[in-house]
Amino acid sequence: MKFMTLRLRNWRSFLGDQVVEFSTDDDKPVTLLLGPNGAGKTALLNAFTWGLYAEFTDGFDGPDQLVNLEAVGVDSGAETWVELLFEHVGDEYRIRRSTDARRQLSQDYSVDVTKNGEPAVEHDVHRILPKALRDLFFFPAESFSTASVLKEGDLGEGTSIDVGKAIRALLSGDVYAHAGENIRKAFDSDALKPPMNYKDETIKAAHAEYVQAQAELNAAEERKDLLPGLLATARDAANKAKKEAAQYDPAKMKAWEQEYQTLDNAVKAREADATASHRLYEDLARNCHRHFAQHAVSAGVERLDLAEKAGIMPPRIHEGVLDRTLESGCCSLCGEHLTATGKTRVETLQSYVGGARIAVRGLETRTLLKRYADMHGRELVRLRNQVNELGIALKVNMPAFDGSDMGVLGSVLRSCIDVADSLLAEANRKFDEFKDQARPETGKSPVEIAMARQKYLDALTDEHKTSAHRISELDSNVDRLFNDYQKKSGKSKAYAVKTSAIGTLKEAKHFFDCARKGLEEYGRLDFEKAINTTFSDLIAKPFSIRVGDDFSISVFIAGGEEPLPLSQSEKVLVLIAFLGAIARLAPEYEEIAKAMQQLERTGAVETSRANGFPVVLDSPTSPLDDQYEADVVSALPKLLPQLIVPVSAKSVKVWEKISDSLGAIYVMELTSQAATDRVVRWRGKDYTYSAQDDGAVPARTSICRIV
Amino acid sequence: MADVSTFRERMKEVADDLAPEAKTMVRYVLAREHALRFGARGPLPEEYAREALKLAKKADGAE
Numbered sequence: 001m002k003f004m005t006l007r008l009r010n011w012r013s014f015l016g017d018q019v020v021e022f023s024t025d026d027d028k029p030v031t032l033l034l035g036p037n038g039a040g041k042t043a044l045l046n047a048f049t050w051g052l053y054a055e056f057t058d059g060f061d062g063p064d065q066l067v068n069l070e071a072v073g074v075d076s077g078a079e080t081w082v083e084l085l086f087e088h089v090g091d092e093y094r095i096r097r098s099t100d101a102r103r104q105l106s107q108d109y110s111v112d113v114t115k116n117g118e119p120a121v122e123h124d125v126h127r128i129l130p131k132a133l134r135d136l137f138f139f140p141a142e143s144f145s146t147a148s149v150l151k152e153g154d155l156g157e158g159t160s161i162d163v164g165k166a167i168r169a170l171l172s173g174d175v176y177a178h179a180g181e182n183i184r185k186a187f188d189s190d191a192l193k194p195p196m197n198y199k200d201e202t203i204k205a206a207h208a209e210y211v212q213a214q215a216e217l218n219a220a221e222e223r224k225d226l227l228p229g230l231l232a233t234a235r236d237a238a239n240k241a242k243k244e245a246a247q248y249d250p251a252k253m254k255a256w257e258q259e260y261q262t263l264d265n266a267v268k269a270r271e272a273d274a275t276a277s278h279r280l281y282e283d284l285a286r287n288c289h290r291h292f293a294q295h296a297v298s299a300g301v302e303r304l305d306l307a308e309k310a311g312i313m314p315p316r317i318h319e320g321v322l323d324r325t326l327e328s329g330c331c332s333l334c335g336e337h338l339t340a341t342g343k344t345r346v347e348t349l350q351s352y353v354g355g356a357r358i359a360v361r362g363l364e365t366r367t368l369l370k371r372y373a374d375m376h377g378r379e380l381v382r383l384r385n386q387v388n389e390l391g392i393a394l395k396v397n398m399p400a401f402d403g404s405d406m407g408v409l410g411s412v413l414r415s416c417i418d419v420a421d422s423l424l425a426e427a428n429r430k431f432d433e434f435k436d437q438a439r440p441e442t443g444k445s446p447v448e449i450a451m452a453r454q455k456y457l458d459a460l461t462d463e464h465k466t467s468a469h470r471i472s473e474l475d476s477n478v479d480r481l482f483n484d485y486q487k488k489s490g491k492s493k494a495y496a497v498k499t500s501a502i503g504t505l506k507e508a509k510h511f512f513d514c515a516r517k518g519l520e521e522y523g524r525l526d527f528e529k530a531i532n533t534t535f536s537d538l539i540a541k542p543f544s545i546r547v548g549d550d551f552s553i554s555v556f557i558a559g560g561e562e563p564l565p566l567s568q569s570e571k572v573l574v575l576i577a578f579l580g581a582i583a584r585l586a587p588e589y590e591e592i593a594k595a596m597q598q599l600e601r602t603g604a605v606e607t608s609r610a611n612g613f614p615v616v617l618d619s620p621t622s623p624l625d626d627q628y629e630a631d632v633v634s635a636l637p638k639l640l641p642q643l644i645v646p647v648s649a650k651s652v653k654v655w656e657k658i659s660d661s662l663g664a665i666y667v668m669e670l671t672s673q674a675a676t677d678r679v680v681r682w683r684g685k686d687y688t689y690s691a692q693d694d695g696a697v698p699a700r701t702s703i704c705r706i707v
Numbered sequence: 708m709a710d711v712s713t714f715r716e717r718m719k720e721v722a723d724d725l726a727p728e729a730k731t732m733v734r735y736v737l738a739r740e741h742a743l744r745f746g747a748r749g750p751l752p753e754e755y756a757r758e759a760l761k762l763a764k765k766a767d768g769a770e
Contacts, residue, residue: 123745175740182751183736189756497767500728501759507729508736508759514721522714596741603714 001128001587001613002642004092006051007083010068012043013670015700023663026610026641030661033646034680035668036690039701041141041646044668045618048138051082051097053131054109057140067101069698076101088128092116095125128590129613132169136582141619163551164228166582167523170589171598176519177225180512183505184218192502195494203495206485213481217474224467231460238453245450253445263431270424273394277420280386281413284406287383290376291406297369297376304366322350380406387412394419482506515599522603524551526589530581530607537609538573538580538635545574553578569628573635576620580639584612614642621647621654630654637661649680649689656683665707672699682706728762 006020022031035041046056056063071078081098092115099109113120129137168174186192194207324332325346331338338346387409391398396415399408486503489495528547535545542558554563555574566574584607592601620636621629633654636643646668647655655662667680670690679686687706725733735758739751 172744175737175744178744178748179736179740182740182748183755185752186755186759189753191753191756191760493767497760497763500763500766501756504726504728504732504759504762505755507725508732511721511725511729511733512736515718518714518717599718600715 001086001088003614003644004085004087005083006044006047007085008047008081010071010078010080011047011082012066012068012080013038013040013699013701014043014703015068015070016702018703020666020703021664021705022614022642022644024642025663028661028663029637029639029641029643030658031642031644031664031666032655032662033644033666033668033703034649034652034689035646035701036648036670036675036678038672038675038699039668039670039690041618041648041668044646045138045140045616047082048084048616049134051084051095052125052129053134054097054107054111055131055134057135057138059140064105064107066099066104068700070700072101080104093120093125093128095122130166130169132165133582133586136163136166136579136615137613138616139579139618139620141622163527163578163582164520164523167527167585167589168519170582170586170593171519171523171602172593173516173519173523173598176512176516176598180221180509180516181225183509183512184221186505187214187218187502192498194489194498195492197494200488200491203485203488203491206481206488210478210481210485213474213478217471217478220467220471220474223463224471227460227464227467231457231464234453234457234460238450238457241446241450241453244446248446250445260434263427263434267424267427267431270420270427273390274417274420274424276390277394277413277417280383280390281410281417283386284383284410284413287379288406288410290372290379293372294376294405297373300369301366301373304362304369307362319350322346326350380409383409387416390416394423479506519598519602524549525603526585526605526607527551527581529605530585531577533607534580534584534609534639535574535577537638538577539570539631545577567628568624569631572620572624572628572632576617576632576636576639579615579617580612581607583615583640584608586613587611609638609640612640614640614644616644616646618645619647620645621651626651630657634658652680652682659683659707662707664705666703666705669702669704670699671696671701673697675699728759728766731762732759 002024003022004024005022008014008018010016011018020031020033023029033041033044035044042057042060046060049055049057050066067078067080071080077100079098079100081096083094083096085092085094087093094112094114096112097109098112103109111122113122113125115124168177194203321332325338326343329338329343330336331342383406384404388398390396391412394416396412396419398412482499482502486496486499489499524547528545531545531547531553535543543564544556544558544560546554546556548554553574555566555570556562557564585605588605588607588611589602592598592605617636621632624632629651633651634657636645637658649667665682667687667689669688671693672690673692673694673696675690675692675696677692678689680689681687685706687704722730722733732755736755739754740748743751
């Protein structure tokens with residue numbers, strides 16, 4: 001089996017259409033993809049897993065953001081697809097999975113499969129590349145750093161990779177597992193229950209005892225089936241907790257808590273600023289009528305002042321005084337007799353007094369207007385002080401406030417709101433980022449958690465060790481009680497037929513249980529042989545690898561009994577041999593499963609590099625120091641006839657040393673706002689590796705073949 | 708270390724020890740499991756129970 005091409009459209013950071021043509025030359029097995037951090041090496045790995053299985057590797061971020069963001073910006077309905085073309089025993093398979101910006105949110109994907117150009121189904125592909133092998137054929141960079149197989153002194157502890165499951169999948173072992181499981185369920189069928197018309201207390205009691213024993217056996221077998229998965233998860237959790245416990249420092253924890261408190265307080269303070277800004281703006285808005293009335297008020301007061309100056313305002317004498325003066329002919333104020341001229345003047349004054357009543361209202365109005373203007377002035381001062389205080393707190397650039405009106409205050413306040421909102425968003429972001437950092441569970445130190453997880457793992461391991469014996473005991477008990485029940489029920493023909501049917505099922509189940517156990521046992525032997533062959537192909541040292549019952553691996557010197565301490569590169573090579581062994585077994589097992597010869601051929605399978613399936617290794621040298629990198633890189637071409645390796649150009653010179661084994665080399669060019677202008681030099685020629693571009697938001701990647 | 712003959716022989720012994728009805732049952736189950744490997748296997752337990760009953764009746768001469 002070989003991958004021919006990978007085509008992508010708008011996949012993650014890869015904008016537009018991209019194509020990778022893989023090397024299919026056995027002598028040049030490696031297709032190398034050089035890409036800087038952030039270019040999408042993991043996205044490329046996940047193009048395989050999504051395209052083939054609609055699944056992602058552990059830790060893949062944003063599975064609901066598959067469509068390139070820039071493409072979505074241009075067209076909100078933009079689509080993405082991944083198309084893989086591969087050949088297998090002369091047949092050409094094509095699988096294309098697609099979705100769009102809307103459908104991706106609900107994991108709504110379409111898939112189109114063809115075999116030699118004719119319509120086919122996903123199962124045709126999964127028969128060749130079973131889902132259970134996803135993590136082995138497409139190996140993530142993170143797993144290179146965390147695989148327990150690499151941990152110092154822990155080789156015997158096994159690995160979180162469920163090789164047993166992978167082998168069962170390759171051998172179609174699930175058929176045997178399901179057969180046993182379905183027969184187990186068949187025991188409970190109504191069709192096999194005692195006949196209703198026959199009552200016998202002795203048989204009834206024997207039946208009840210048998211049923212009870214069978215139920216206990218079923219439960220124990222179901223639990224045994226679950227144990228490998230539980231063990232793998234518990235082993236992962238224990239290893240992770242152990243790592244955290246090793247780094248545990250109470251002083252750091254205290255600092256973490258203090259930082260948490262500081263950031264929490266910062267968010268609260270920013271929330272208060274933002275609330276104050278918004279409230280003050282509302283306050284200003286409620287007072288804005290004064291701003292708009294201000295000119296009218298000033299104009300009114302001015303006009304009334306003018307009227308007063310012009311004498312239009314009422315005379316400062318009461319009309320009663322004038323009335324009494326005219327009646328008596330003497331001035332009511334000084335008592336002097338009125339002359340004819342004086343009388344005329346008093347009469348004129350009297351006529352003014354009547355018309356000035358309106359002007360009195362003008363006076364009252366002016367008083368009201370002045371009071372309104374005073375209030376406006378006071379409010380303006382109050383608002384001005386508050387805005388000034390807020391602006392200083394938020395460090396907003398403000399004009400001189402003396403004489404500024406509400407319009408100016410409104411403008412300053414809008415700036416305050418913008419600043420307060422952005423400071424709040426920034427405080428929240430910092431706090432969220434901090435909270436996302438791993439933190440031990442509240443109230444427990446990482447050491448306590450590690451101990452608890454190890455205890456759980458130990459308990460599961462013990463249970464796993466004893467489960468076979470327990471099941472054997474329960475099985476014997478079931479046999480004994482079933483024989484008793486069968487003997488007692490022999491008196492009735494209808495009864496006897498039912499117990500005979502149960503007996504037939506029990507025999508069939510025994511056959512499938514043996515087959516399943518044998519497949520695992522002999523599959524393990526095949527795997528042990530394959531990993532030893534693979535490892536010796538990679539590294540010419542007299543090492544012997546032993547594979548435990550739970551597929552844990554230990555390395556010994558040939559013929560020795562003590563596990564060997566390994567160097568960094570040797571450990572990575574053990575892991576690579578581990579993956580390579582499965583990839584070498586895969587085609588052999590696939591053929592065996594197809595011919596349904598699992599029970600005849602498993603346990604005697606010979607593997608070789610020449611027939612192995614391809615693997616994609618994301619940054620396999622990432623956990624290595626420079627000095628060990630060369631060992632691993634030079635060994636890789638000996639692993640399989642096809643290898644796809646996305647890697648950073650950190651050690652490009654090391655890869656140059658195996659250039660004869662590199663059939664195709666691509667550069668994943670990253671263009672982004674945060675990138676720096678960099679080139680990668682291959683064989684004396686420079687190729688763009690990353691480019692800085694302020695307009696490239698979000699970042700984008702294109703794939704260019706250089707060899 | 709065991710070899711292929713060990714596994715093949717072991718399974719041969721297990722198969723030889725099976726009663727004729729159980730052998731038929733094993734063949735039947737294998738065929739059904741392969742046929743429904745990627746399909747709905749829910750009804751299989753009932754089907755197996757009925758098949759086993761049928762074989763038992765046949766052996767008993769009831770059918």
